[in-house]
Amino acid sequence: MEKWDFDGWAESYDEDVTKEDWIHRDYWKVLKLVAGQAEGAVVDIGCGTGSILRFLRSENYVGVEPSEGMRKKFQEKHGFEPLDGHFLSVPIPPESADTVITTYAFHHVPDEEKEDAIKEMLRILKPGGRIVIADVMFESEEEKMRIGEEDGLKEEIEDEYFATVDMLRKICTKLGLECRFERVNRYVWIVKIRKVLTSDRKD
Structure with a gap:
């Protein structure tokens, strides 16, 4: 949290993310694609100022955000405040969400904690529900380094915890999950994850 100063960023965040820099290229397209995958009760982890509510119904939505500044900005925009929590500690009872989403936030989770973050998302997910993650990521560590070199982004890429496919x-294989990957542009992917139910298994 301190590394990125989200509280200080809250005032300019909405303007900054729509400047179409390399991280936020196709920003609104990505949010709309994620919202299109969201069904039922939606929990949004790392919700920031709640931009995705342009495409979602607020009565079915719960935001989770660790930054006080972001939560205050969210409340100013939408009239309610998200919960104080983060990827490793979501203050929601088990099996409460039909869909867990996160956009442009998963890269703040260190690589060694990503499995625990997915487990926490699974904890709050109802049977048959899905997780949808949209973020900058790369097919492999090799592609991450290659794109960093080619695009002059090596320092920026190394400063974050961007996942790889x-x-x-x-x-997902370790946790018995089904996952599907959709590449939106050179940098951003959408990952759809769900539990493999007993009824889905083939003998």
């Missing part, structure tokens, strides 16, 4: 596939 390889990493997330391994985590």
Whole structure:
């Protein structure tokens, strides 16, 4: 949290993310695609100022955000405040959400904690529910380094914890999850994860 100063960023966040820099390229398109995958009771982890509510009904939505500044900005925009929590501690009872979403936030979770973050999302997910993660990520560590070099972004990429498709596939396999990956542009992917139910298994 201190590394990125989200409280200080809250005032300019909405303007900054729509400047179409490399991280936020196709920003509104990505949010709309994620919202299109969200059904039923939706929990949004790392919700920031709640931009995705442009595409979602607020009565079915719960935001979770660790930054006090972001929560205050969210409340100013939408008239209610998200919960104080983060990827490793979501203040919501088990099996409460039909869909857990997160956009442009998962790269703040250190690689060694990503599996625990997914487990926490699973904890609050109802049977048959889904997790939808949209963020900058890369197919492999090799692609991450190559794109960093080619695009002059090596320092910026190394300063964050961007996931790879390889990493997330391994985590999902270990946890018995089905995962599907959709590449939106050179940097941003959407990952759809769900539990494999007993009724889905083939003998």
